[in-house]
Every structure is written in structure tokens, then in C-alpha cells.
Amino acid sequence: MSKRDYYEVLGVAKGASERDIKKAYKKLAMKYHPDRAQGDKSLEEKFREVQEAYEILSDERKRAAYDQYGHAGVDPNRGGGAGAADFGDIFGDVFGDIFGGGRGRQSRARQGSDLRYNLEMSLEEAVRGKEVEIRVPTLVECDTCHGSGAKKGSSPTTCPTCKGNGQVQMRQGFFAVQQTCPTCSGKGKIISDPCNPCRGQGRVEKTKTLSVKVPPGVDTGDRIRLSGEGEAGEQGAPAGDLYVQVHVRDHHIFTRDGNNLYCEVPLGFTTAALGGEIEVPTLDGKVKLKITPETQTGKMFRLRGKGVKSVRSGAVGDLMCKVEIETPVNLSSKQKELLEEFEATCTGQGAKHRPKEKGFFDGVKQFFDDLKS
Incomplete structure (x- = not known):
């Protein structure tokens, strides 16, 4: 199923300002928030769709990539968003060798994925700021192999198929294309004796407890970035970031x-x-x-x-x-009597004491007179 245009999801024009995008997000986030969905899967899906659209359009770099390449430009399977250089790599890999200008691409372990944590706060907490502790399930570097994936005392070896490039060349007649090495899955290295705790992945699942300083004045839609607190990268590659997404309760x-x-x-x-x-x-x-x-x-x-x-x-x-x-309600007899006396003093002086009322009924009278004529 194809994704909807992010601008369409938020109901804003393509040239919308950062302020307009944030305002539209806040309105939709409150409308579809899980607290109001009460188990309605369609509303929960809309909330996720709105969150995803705002995450891309509120980030200047990701928005530029999306405007130029559409959803492909921010495909998370390409490491968090492809810019022009990423697309250059794609076409270089596929067509470079065809015209004699090919170049091998040294494979490298992928950086860890970014994570998002939804933080709910009261208005008072958001206005004054607060330091909160959050628990985040994630992938962290294996303490036993220190991220290498190899058993203690051993180390990964260079892949004999791709010679460490992570790519192999396939020829079909006059055409030559490069594809991911099937032996090492593009990593360039092979682990013959994998680490037991992480099973050769270099990462293990763990729930981290983090302290987050929320500055005074935050509002729904604001994000706090914790650098390096996302998922650990593959085989010692840098970790991703953690984005704490703020939602202020009504x-x-x-x-x-x-x-x-x-x-x-x-x-x-x-x-x-x-x-x-x-x-x-x-x-x-x-x-x-x-x-x-x-x-x-x-x-x-x-x-x-x-x-x-x-x-x-x-x-x-x-x-x-x-x-x-x-x-006033539940009036006593005396109170009603006093109000009636007050009303009597206004008789015939509506224009003076209640100008809007007189103007309204004068307009109604004129309306019916015009119908008769």
C-alpha cells in the first residue's frame, strides 16, 4: 500500500512554513491521540501517519530530501533518508561499470537506527520544565564482544567472495551490475566463531533508563534529541539518536x-x-x-x-x-421581585439600556416588512 503525501496528511501546502506545519500537527495529534482513540485502530493508524509526516517535514534536511525524491528520499531502509549523494551512489553502483568508470564500494556496518519516545506531560510541567526518567527498550552494544559479533579471542575475517567490498559484480552479456554480496550480506566480513550472548550480531536487547531534561516552555510537537542514545550500530558502528517527542495533555x-x-x-x-x-x-x-x-x-x-x-x-x-x-438561577421570591422592579424601570428605554437587543428586533421587523412589500 503506497504512502500518502506527507503534506496531504498534515493538510498543508508544500511551501508551508515551519510554524504552519507545527500548528497543523498539534491539531491532528490531539484529534487522533491514542488516549482519545480508545482502541479504535483506524484512529491509531492516523496518529502514526501524522507523527511520521511531522517527523519528516519538521526536519529541514529530511524535508529537502522528501521534496526532491518523495518517499524514496526518506526511506528508513536506506539509513534514515537519502539525499542527492545517496542517489548518486545508487546509479553509480548499477551503471558505473557499464561505461568503464566503475568503482567498488567499500561496505561498512550500518549505523544504529534512530528511536522515538512519546513523552506525555501536564501543561504545568511543560511550562516550568522538568527532569524525567524514561525507560527505553533498544539494542545496545554487546559487552562480551564489544560490538564485533565475534567470540572472545577471535575476530571477524575478510569475506573471500567480495574481498571485503560487500558487493559483487554480476555480468549478463554486455551489462555488468553490482549487488550485495550473498556470502557476507554486504558486511565485507564473516564471523566464523560468533559471540554467544549476541549470536554474532554485536548487539543485544536491553531496556535503558535515561534522564531527560525537558526545558521550560515546550509544547506538543517539540522534540528533544539525545545524541547516541538510539540503537547501537552493527559491529561497532555508531549508535543512532533518541528523539523524545513531547505531547502536552489537555x-x-x-x-x-x-x-x-x-x-x-x-x-x-x-x-x-x-x-x-x-x-x-x-x-x-x-x-x-x-x-x-x-x-x-x-x-x-x-x-x-x-x-x-x-x-x-x-x-x-x-x-x-x-x-x-x-x-442567576434558583432565585428566591424576593430576588424575582427585585428583578421585575428593575425591568419595569427599563420599560420603553430598550435602546438606551439594551442597544443590541433593540437593533436586532428592529432588523427583524424590517426583514418581514420587506417580505410583504
């Missing part, structure tokens, strides 16, 4: 957008009409918010510097408080 009060935080604040209609002060929550505790008289529902109040400090620029965002006027 908060019951605040919503984050970039460096700004948003929250909805219920407001009594008396305070909304007369003005006053109320207490609102921030990540650092409660603060006073001054409400101006005649505040309408939906009005946004800004508390500067009460948002999130950017993990990159150090700039601090704001807290945006959206007020929602709350209609």
Missing part, C-alpha cells in the same frame, strides 16, 4: 496557543453591569482582574506576562480571559 482550565494561554471566566451580570474586581487563576496563582462597567459576554481581558515563556526566544506570552455572563 488542561481543565487553560488552552494554549503558542506562548499565550486562554481561559473562560464566568461573571455575574451585576458585576458585568457595574464593574468591579474578580479573582482569576494563572499558572502562578490567583490574581485580581478589573472588570470595566457595562462589560458584555465574550469580552476578552489581557493579563500581560501571565502566559508561557518561549522555549526558543525567551519571550513571555499573555493570559487571555474571556468572560461569560452567567444568568
Whole structure:
């Protein structure tokens, strides 16, 4: 089954900025996250697809390779993404000898694969930063043979078939092509007496415990790279990297957008009409918010510097408080009587006290008058 275009997966244009790609990823990651999938395999597959697309398009080098060569340019089976030089190697191997300019390619053990660890955090932890311990199942260098794959006291020998090149030449008439040596599987060496613990692989399975320093201000989609903490390479080759992918859980009060935080604040209609002060929550505790008289529902109040400090620029965002006027419930007889008295004082003065209401009904009247005419 062919893979979908990564830009299509995230719903962005090919020329989308890094910010647009990250924003699209955050939205889709929250939509398809396994916590919400609840066993729905189709949603889990979409989440993996979104993760894969973001991993490629958020990396400048991988994105460039993908834009030029498509999925083949970032095929993990070619060691984590092929650039122009990789494709040059491909065509050189196949066609170089045909035209007399061939060159043998010295085989080398492959570098270890990169790993990804999904780290879930609360909003408070992400804003303040935290040092966490994670357990990662991976392949590590064998302690017995130190990655060589050969039994202690012995060592790998040069492959007699390819003479250590890892490639052999096959001729068919006028054509000559190179292919992976069938004797050593492209490694260039043969282990006649393999190490017992790793069975000649030079690597063994192990769960590593690592300490990760998460800087303050990270957000969903951010990655922390731990160099050399991925899988160990084959026969002593360098290890890959570990990428810790951050996912911030939804908060019951605040919503984050970039460096700004948003929250909805219920407001009594008396305070909304007369003005006053109320207490609102921030990540650092409660603060006073001054409400101006005649505040309408939906009005946004800004508390500067009460948002999130950017993990990159150090700039601090704001807290945006959206007020929602709350209609009183469970009124006593006395309270109802007082409200009726208040309403009586507004009779005939709708335009003065409730201009939006009067404007709306005047528009409705005009609408029906136009239908009749």
C-alpha cells in the first residue's frame, strides 16, 4: 500500500512554513491521540501517519530530501533518508561499470537506527520544565564482544567472495551490475566463531533508563534529541539518536496557543453591569482582574506576562480571559421581585439600556416588512 503525501496528511501546502506545519500537527495529534482513540485502530493508524509526516517535514534536511525524491528520499531502509549523494551512489553502483568508470564500494556496518519516545506531560510541567526518567527498550552494544559479533579471542575475517567490498559484480552479456554480496550480506566480513550472548550480531536487547531534561516552555510537537542514545550500530558502528517527542495533555482550565494561554471566566451580570474586581487563576496563582462597567459576554481581558515563556526566544506570552455572563438561577421570591422592579424601570428605554437587543428586533421587523412589500 503506497504512502500518502506527507503534506496531504498534515493538510498543508508544500511551501508551508515551519510554524504552519507545527500548528497543523498539534491539531491532528490531539484529534487522533491514542488516549482519545480508545482502541479504535483506524484512529491509531492516523496518529502514526501524522507523527511520521511531522517527523519528516519538521526536519529541514529530511524535508529537502522528501521534496526532491518523495518517499524514496526518506526511506528508513536506506539509513534514515537519502539525499542527492545517496542517489548518486545508487546509479553509480548499477551503471558505473557499464561505461568503464566503475568503482567498488567499500561496505561498512550500518549505523544504529534512530528511536522515538512519546513523552506525555501536564501543561504545568511543560511550562516550568522538568527532569524525567524514561525507560527505553533498544539494542545496545554487546559487552562480551564489544560490538564485533565475534567470540572472545577471535575476530571477524575478510569475506573471500567480495574481498571485503560487500558487493559483487554480476555480468549478463554486455551489462555488468553490482549487488550485495550473498556470502557476507554486504558486511565485507564473516564471523566464523560468533559471540554467544549476541549470536554474532554485536548487539543485544536491553531496556535503558535515561534522564531527560525537558526545558521550560515546550509544547506538543517539540522534540528533544539525545545524541547516541538510539540503537547501537552493527559491529561497532555508531549508535543512532533518541528523539523524545513531547505531547502536552489537555488542561481543565487553560488552552494554549503558542506562548499565550486562554481561559473562560464566568461573571455575574451585576458585576458585568457595574464593574468591579474578580479573582482569576494563572499558572502562578490567583490574581485580581478589573472588570470595566457595562462589560458584555465574550469580552476578552489581557493579563500581560501571565502566559508561557518561549522555549526558543525567551519571550513571555499573555493570559487571555474571556468572560461569560452567567444568568442567576434558583432565585428566591424576593430576588424575582427585585428583578421585575428593575425591568419595569427599563420599560420603553430598550435602546438606551439594551442597544443590541433593540437593533436586532428592529432588523427583524424590517426583514418581514420587506417580505410583504
